[in-house]
Amino acid sequence: QEFHFGPCQVKGVVPQKLWEAFWAVKDTMQAQDQITSARLLQQEVLQQVSDAESCYLVHTLLEFYLKTVFKNHHQRTVEVRTLKSFSTLANNFVLIVSQLQPSQENEMFSIRDSAHRRFLLFRRAFKQLDVEAALTKALGEVDILLTWMQKFYKL
Secondary structure, three states: OEEEEOOEEEEOOOHHHHHHHHHHHHHHHHHHOOOOOOOOOOHHHHOOOOHHHHHHHHHHHHHHHHHHHHHHHHHHHHHOOOHHHHHHHHHHHHHHHHHOOOOOOHHHHHHHHHHHHHHHHHHHHHHOOOHHHHHHHHHHOHHHHHHHHHOOEEO
């Protein structure tokens, strides 16, 4: 059982554990999301991603979640008593990122570039919102990210 993001494989992460952690914080996070007309993880970001491109895209998205979303949302999770589930998500994202080894070969440039353009669509949508609203929306959309990631999970 492992994720296969194109040439990158990730072992030791169980999607069910990610979903359980998300479900524990879902209602709290999504209830705080006041902007229902915007979406960060738009179709253009996650649809029709090639296997080769998936390694770069998941790596970039999860790093963003770790360095920006989880890092800046830690205090609020303590306040609403969702720290354990929040930590489970963050720790699993760290584990996934640590195992991803996107190729830096020149012939992969077009694939890296395409994944980067997809990520920039996500980041642009994030930056168009107030910081707190963007952080809340990003956490509320973890289910979209997990659904997409699950397509790459092989038994």
